[in-house]
Every structure is written in C-alpha cells, then in structure tokens.
Amino acid sequence: MSALQPSSGKSQAAPATTYDVVVVGAGFAGMYMLHRLRGLGFSVRVYEQGGDVGGTWYWNRYPGARCDVESMQYSYSFSDELQQEWDWSERYAPQPEILKYANHVADRFKLRSDIQLNTRVDRAVFDESANCWDVTTADGKRVNAKYVVLATGCLSNARMPDIKGLSEFKGKVYHTGHWPHEAVDFTGLRVGVIGTGSSAIQSVPVIAEQASQLTVFQRTPNFSIPARNAALTPEEREAFRAKYPEIRRFAREEARNGIYTDMPDRGALDDGDNERRSKYEARWARGGLTFMSVYNNLAIDKAANDTAADFVRQKIAEIVKDPETAKLLQPNNHPIGSKRICIDTDYFATFNRPNVKLVDIRSNPIEQISANAVRAGGKDYEVDALVLATGFDAMTGSVAKIDIRGRNGLTLNQKWAEGPKTYLGLMSAGFPNLFIITGPGSPSVLSNMIVSIEQHVDWIADCLAYMRNSGVDAMEARKEAEDKWVAHVNEVAHATLYPQANSWYMGANIPGKPQIFMPYIGGVGVYRQICNEVAANGYEGFAMEAAEERQKAAVS
Ligand code: NA7
Numbered sequence: 126m127s128a129l130q131p132s133s134g135k136s137q138a139a140p141a142t143t144y145d146v147v148v149v150g151a152g153f154a155g156m157y158m159l160h161r162l163r164g165l166g167f168s169v170r171v172y173e174q175g176g177d178v179g180g181t182w183y184w185n186r187y188p189g190a191r192c193d194v195e196s197m198q199y200s201y202s203f204s205d206e207l208q209q210e211w212d213w214s215e216r217y218a219p220q221p222e223i224l225k226y227a228n229h230v231a232d233r234f235k236l237r238s239d240i241q242l243n244t245r246v247d248r249a250v251f252d253e254s255a256n257c258w259d260v261t262t263a264d265g266k267r268v269n270a271k272y273v274v275l276a277t278g279c280l281s282n283a284r285m286p287d288i289k290g291l292s293e294f295k296g297k298v299y300h301t302g303h304w305p306h307e308a309v310d311f312t313g314l315r316v317g318v319i320g321t322g323s324s325a326i327q328s329v330p331v332i333a334e335q336a337s338q339l340t341v342f343q344r345t346p347n348f349s350i351p352a353r354n355a356a357l358t359p360e361e362r363e364a365f366r367a368k369y370p371e372i373r374r375f376a377r378e379e380a381r382n383g384i385y386t387d388m389p390d391r392g393a394l395d396d397g398d399n400e401r402r403s404k405y406e407a408r409w410a411r412g413g414l415t416f417m418s419v420y421n422n423l424a425i426d427k428a429a430n431d432t433a434a435d436f437v438r439q440k441i442a443e444i445v446k447d448p449e450t451a452k453l454l455q456p457n458n459h460p461i462g463s464k465r466i467c468i469d470t471d472y473f474a475t476f477n478r479p480n481v482k483l484v485d486i487r488s489n490p491i492e493q494i495s496a497n498a499v500r501a502g503g504k505d506y507e508v509d510a511l512v513l514a515t516g517f518d519a520m521t522g523s524v525a526k527i528d529i530r531g532r533n534g535l536t537l538n539q540k541w542a543e544g545p546k547t548y549l550g551l552m553s554a555g556f557p558n559l560f561i562i563t564g565p566g567s568p569s570v571l572s573n574m575i576v577s578i579e580q581h582v583d584w585i586a587d588c589l590a591y592m593r594n595s596g597v598d599a600m601e602a603r604k605e606a607e608d609k610w611v612a613h614v615n616e617v618a619h620a621t622l623y624p625q626a627n628s629w630y631m632g633a634n635i636p637g638k639p640q641i642f643m644p645y646i647g648g649v650g651v652y653r654q655i656c657n658e659v660a661a662n663g664y665e666g667f668a669m670e671a672a673e674e675r676q677k678a679a680v681s
Pocket residue numbers: 280286287288301319320321322323324325343344345465486491514515516517629634
C-alpha cells in the first residue's frame with residue numbers, strides 16, 4: 126500500500142490519464158521545457174492558470190512595464206532561427222512586445238496543443254507504490270505523471286498589502302502584478318501609488334503623465350539607474366546578431382548574472398576619486414543594470430559599495446529640485462545592488478512635476494485607507510484610484526500555493542517551513558521526480574532569467590532522458606547533499622553585502638516568512654559548471670531507484 130495519505134482521507138481510484146511529465150506554468154520556463162521534452166519523445170501536459178502563455182509578462186501589464194535586461198539578451202537562445210528572425214523594437218522591450226514574443230514562440234514551435242490554459246494546479250501527491258505523481262487541477266480533474274516540473278515563476282504571486290480599511294476604498298484598486306487586460310485610463314484622476322520598488326519606478330512616470338494628482342507612498346527608497354531606452358536600429362540588431370554566438374556563450378559561462386558586458390578587473394578603491402567618478406559617469410550615461418559591473422568588489426566590500434551608492438545619491442540630489450524630496454528619495458538603509466537595482470526612465474525627474482507628491486511612510490506609516498483617502502501620519506491624502514506596487518511573495522510563493530505531498534505525506538510547505546531547502550535549486554529531498562525551474566538555491570532572480578531557465582530546462586531534459594535510458598524509475602535529492610548545498614548557498618550569500626538588505630531575496634517583504642537568502646549568488650557560470658559536473662558524475666548527490674528494484678520490492 127502506498128504510504129501517501131490523501132488529505133481528504135478518502136481513497137480514490139488512480140486517475141485515468143497518464144503523462145510522462147506534467148509541467149506547471151506556461152511562462153518562458155514551461156514553454157521551453159515542453160519544447161525540449163517533446164523533442165525527446167516524452168508525453169507532456171502543461172497547465173497554465175492564466176488565460177494565455179507568457180507567465181510574468183501575462184500578468185504584469187502595468188503602465189511602463191518593461192524588462193530590466195536588454196531585449197536582445199532577454200530572449201531564448203535555443204533556436205538560432207528564432208533569435209535571427211525576431212526583431213526587438215527597443216533596447217528594453219515593453220511588456221506587450223515580450224508577451225507577443227512569448228505567443229510567437231508558442232505558435233512557431235506549435236506548443237499550444239499541449240498547454241491547457243485557465244487551469245490551476247491545486248495539488249500534487251507522490252504515490253510511492255508507483256513512483257508517480259497524482260496531480261489535481263482546480264476543476265477537480267486528476268492526472269498521473271511520472272514527473273512534475275514546477276515552472277511556476279519567481280515573481281508570480283502578487284502580494285496584497287495588509288492595510289487596514291483597504292476593502293473600504295471606493296475607487297478602483299490595482300496591483301501592478303495583476304493588472305487588468307483592458308486599458309486603464311487615469312486621466313483627470315487623483316492616483317495613489319503604494320510602494321517604490323521596480324514596478325512603481327517604471328509606472329510612476331507614466332501614471333504621472335495622466336493623473337491630475339499622483340501621490341507616491343514610499344516606505345523604502347531604492348537605487349535606480351537610467352535605462353536610456355531607445356529604439357533599436359536595424360544596424361544595431363544586426364551587429365548583435367552577428368555576435369550572438371559569443372554573447373550567448375559569455376552570458377552562460379562567464380557572466381555572473383547571465384548578462385553580456387565587459388568584466389571589471391579592479392575594485393572601486395583601486396582608482397582615485399576622479400578616475401572612479403568618470404567611470405561611474407560613463408556607466409550612468411550608458412544606463413542599465415550593468416552599472417554594478419563597473420568594479421569587481423561592489424557586492425562584497427562596503428567601502429567600495431559606498432562610493433557607488435554616494436554617486437547615485439548625488440545624482441538624485443542633482444535631478445530632484447526640492448531638497449527635501451531629494452533627500453527622501455536617496456536610499457540610505459541598504460548597500461547599492463543588495464536589492465535588485467532598478468532601471469528607470471525619468472523616475473526621479475517625475476518628482477519635479479507639480480502634480481506629483483512623495484509621502485514618506487517610513488516615518489509616518491499608513492494608518493488606514495478610507496473610502497476616498499490614504500491616511501498617513503494623521504493626514505488624509507485623497508485619491509480616486511490606488512495602485513499597489515507592493516511586490517510578490519517571491520521565489521516560493523507560487524510553489525507554496527500548491528498542495529505538494531512527497532514521501533510519507535510530508536508537504537513541501539511543511540518541509541520548507543523554516544525556509545526553502547533544495548539541492549542545486551532543482552529538487553528537494555523527500556519529493557522524488559519533482560523538479561523546480563529557477564527555484565530557491567539556484568541563481569534564478571539574480572540573473573538574466575532566460576539564461577537560467579534554459580540552463581535548468583536543458584539539465585532537467587537531459588536528466589529525464591538519462592533516467593529513461595538507464596531504467597531509473599525515481600530520482601531524489603539526497604538529504605546530505607541538500608544540507609551541504611543549503612549551507613553553501615548561505616555561506617556564499619553571507620560573504621556578500623546582499624543579506625544586509627531587507628529584500629524579497631531574503632523573504633523580508635512577507636511578514637512571518639523565514640528570512641533566508643534564497644537565490645544562489647555564486648554566479649551562473651560557476652553554477653552551470655557545478656550542475657554539469659554533478660550530471661557527469663552520474664548525478665552525484667541524487668538517489669536513483671531502478672524500476673526493477675521497485676518491482677522486486679513490490680512482490681517480496
Ligand atoms: P518590490 O521590489 O518587492 O517592491 C515592493 C514595494 O512595495 C517596496 O517599495 C515595498 O517597501 C513596498 N511595500 C510592500 N508592502 C508595503 C506596505 N504594506 N506598505 C507600504 N509599502 C509596501 O516589488 P516590485 O513589483 O516593485 O518589483 C519586483 C521585482 O520585479 C523587481 O525586483 C524586478 O526584478 C522586477 P519596502 O521596500 O518593503 O519597505
């Protein structure tokens with residue numbers, strides 16, 4: 126008899142439909158996973174809770190939404206035809222274009238027939254007697270799958286803030302991560318934006334152009350670098366395409382964050398003040414996420430980091446005319462880069478507009494929301510519409526929403542109660558044949574996500590082919606290997622300045638969430654090498670159970 130205990134307590138007949146693999150999510154990870162597995166001849170069903178493919182780009186439709194990685198690099202590399210034929214319009218593609226690209230990929234590789242939209246996976250229970258997963262979707266249907274791959278995304282579980290009176294508000298309330306499909310027009314409205322992370326930093330300048338009055342409620346100021354977005358010319362695209370083999374190789378193997386850029390060979394304190402300043406100026410003028418690559422020690426040496434942080438604080442003071450507002454906008458409680466750096470188009474300059482006001486809710490927290498106002502520091506700020514740019518239950522939030530039960534009925538949520546534990550970010554001990562793409566313990570959100578997605582998908586696909594070819598029925602992370610990896614992830618993180626910020630990397634934005642640095646900060650190149658070596662050594666650290674052994678155990 127199986128050791129699993131369905132929570133309903135009722136015994137159920139096995140589901141009628143069986144797949145080799147169920148993939149949860151049809152974002153960039155789920156789509157490529159499907160493509161690879163199909164190529165290997167596996168039967169696959171992808172369940173997607175959204176009404177179409179695209180994952181995070183399906184949900185995050187807020188004004189000004191763009192990727193913070195340049196389009197030519199934030200794109201699949203697995204098909205040269207695809208990367209040669211797709212024309213990105215701008216240096217940083219806007220959300221509608223990225224969504225169009227996702228749809229193009231789904232059509233071009235004929236993925237749709239195996240993707241079931243509008244279908245949330247609610248539950249996945251491992252059947253130890255059969256070494257397979259019993260998967261239940263929200264419509265109550267059940268299927269069997271030998272393997273489950275969670276391609277649920279890291280920033281996919283939008284988080285509503287717990288603010289008193291929010292439900293009393295009479296105007297429209299929007300969350301940036303769950304934006305309506307129809308156009309939202311703020312013309313003539315008084316709008317309040319709560320939060321000043323990347324989503325707010327991108328949307329505030331756009332909303333300010335429409336709203337009659339925009340009030341931004343800021344708890345923590347963030348570092349932001351100009352995006353310097355611009356249309357891409359055909360010549361620029363061609364130059365990029367010609368260099369694609371080297372750009373992609375570098376992004377995979379050498380860049381820490383999966384982004385092609387020049388590598389720094391010295392630290393910030395190795396240069397004199399003038400030299401350093403001119404390097405920061407050059408990066409500021411160039412714009413973009415690679416600002417942090419100007420020196421090689423900004424993430425590890427506080428004194429070095431301070432030089433970059435001071436430079437950006439000074440820029441904010443130069444841009445923002447009102448000194449008090451400028452001071453409030455200058456980040457001062459975390460090292461630059463210890464939260465994902467934001468990139469913007471005119472964010473700081475927006476506060477020079479007469480219709481934009483910044484309210485510091487660090488010193489005067491929001492007390493409550495009423496029918497038509499946000500009250501902070503005893504003062505009512507009247508608004509007609511509210512935009513919650515309050516972020517996500519990142520990395521683990523979407524996984525946690527699924528009732529996942531592994532060996533002995535243990536749930537993944539129970540296992541991860543004190544923080545996520547994985548081996549290589551790919552599997553968690555006690556949950557055989559369950560893989561996670563860009564999960565906690567892998568470089569994931571610290572990188573160009575598509576680079577990390579492709580690496581994980583390729584590794585998992587190769588692994589499944591290996592299991593099939595070697596007659597392996599179940600694969601599982603060994604606890605010792607997992608413990609060692611979790612310790613390593615922590616050790617590497619604590620050698621940097623990252624844990625000094627109350628970031629969503631640390632789970633710090635969710636009250637009660639264990640504060641553990643979740644992504645692996647060792648760099649995508651190093652990480653890829655580790656994963657490849659593990660595979661080359663016969664999947665070291667993973668237990669493999671052969672089908673024969675299970676059959677023998679079943680008859681004895
Ligand atoms: P973030 O970066 O998590 O930002 C959320 C913002 O919302 C941040 O400024 C928070 O302040 C603020 N926040 C959250 N809850 C509250 C409450 N209850 N009251 C007031 N303010 C609040 O999410 P984003 O969507 O902007 O960006 C996520 C990632 O997407 C980003 O890193 C890019 O990689 C793309 P806090 O900092 O917690 O004081």
